[in-house]
Amino acid sequence: xxxxxxxxxxxxxxxxxxxxxxxxxxxxxxxxxxxxxxxxxxxxxxxxxxxxxxxxxxxxxxxxxxxxxxxxxxxxxxxxxxxxxxxxxxxxxxxxxxxxxxxxxxxxxxxxxxxxxxxxxxxxxxxxxxxxxxxxxxxxxxxxxxxxxxxxxxxxxxxxxxxxxxxxxxxxxxxxxxxxxxxxxxxxxxxxxxxxxxxxxxxxxxxxxxxxxxxxxxxxxxxxxxxxxxxxxxxxxxxxxxxxxxxxxxx
Numbered sequence: 617x618x619x620x621x622x623x624x625x626x627x628x629x630x631x632x633x634x635x636x637x638x639x640x641x642x643x644x645x646x647x648x649x650x651x652x653x654x655x656x657x658x659x660x661x662x663x664x665x666x667x668x669x670x671x672x673x674x675x676x677x678x679x680x681x682x683x684x685x686x687x688x689x690x691x692x693x694x695x696x697x698x699x700x701x702x703x704x705x706x707x708x709x710x711x712x713x714x715x716x717x718x719x720x721x722x723x724x725x726x727x728x729x730x731x732x733x734x735x736x737x738x739x740x741x742x743x744x745x746x747x748x749x750x751x752x753x754x755x756x757x758x759x760x761x762x763x764x765x766x767x768x769x770x771x772x773x774x775x776x777x778x779x780x781x782x783x784x785x786x787x788x789x790x791x792x793x794x795x796x797x798x799x800x801x802x803x804x805x806x807x808x809x810x811x812x813x814x815x816x817x818x819x820x821x822x823x824x825x826x827x828x829x830x831x832x833x834x835x836x837x838x839x840x841x842x843x844x845x846x847x848x849x850x851x852x853x854x855x856x857x858x859x860x861x862x863x864x865x866x867x
């Protein structure tokens with residue numbers, strides 16, 4: 617009989633904990649953070665998967681950080697553009713590359729049966745959920761703080777962790793079609809395109825009066841910082857989408 621998975625949310629009960637001589641099969645850690653190092657020593661198993669933003673990764677005393685970053689950059693070249701873009705011209709070029717890449721990938725997705733685009737691979741977001749999340753990311757980081765729209769959040773957006781965020785009014789439980797998601801998604805991409813088409817370096821330095829929902833209200837958020845978050849989100853989730861579409865295509 618399968619053991620019911622216990623879920624812990626917003627908990628610090630594992631901070632500084634030591635787990636010894638225990639069966640942790642099926643253990644899954646999502647959307648968590650550690651400011652001090654995370655250490656796994658003298659363990660054995662058949663399948664270990666790590667995914668996230670790690671400063672340094674050492675496997676069996678071998679520092680694999682540079683190798684992993686280089687391979688990720690090879691798989692998704694837009695990661696480099698997103699990471700290195702600082703000037704207005706560089707951000708314009710990065711956004712143009714993001715749009716071109718996603719246009720090609722969406723066309724590949726259209727060739728698949730619609731039901732596959734709702735399917736999760738290894739319990740990661742489906743293709744449609746990914747598009748919904750990117751819609752919300754642009755609403756959150758551009759529509760709200762940069763453009764100061766009165767109603768920046770589209771209800772089909774999908775927040776971090778697949779949840780709503782306070783005051784955004786997301787219909788997380790919705791099950792829209794690809795076309796239903798693409799309409800607001802493409803409209804928001806066009807808004808970003810228009811913004812970056814005329815942005816200047818001085819405009820990138822402007823501090824936003826609004827704070828992106830869910831983030832530190834005491835921190836400063838420049839237009840540049842907000843756009844770079846969107847670029848990074850677009851690049852990383854495109855890599856995930858391509859990975860999962862390949863799995864769905866091969867069955």
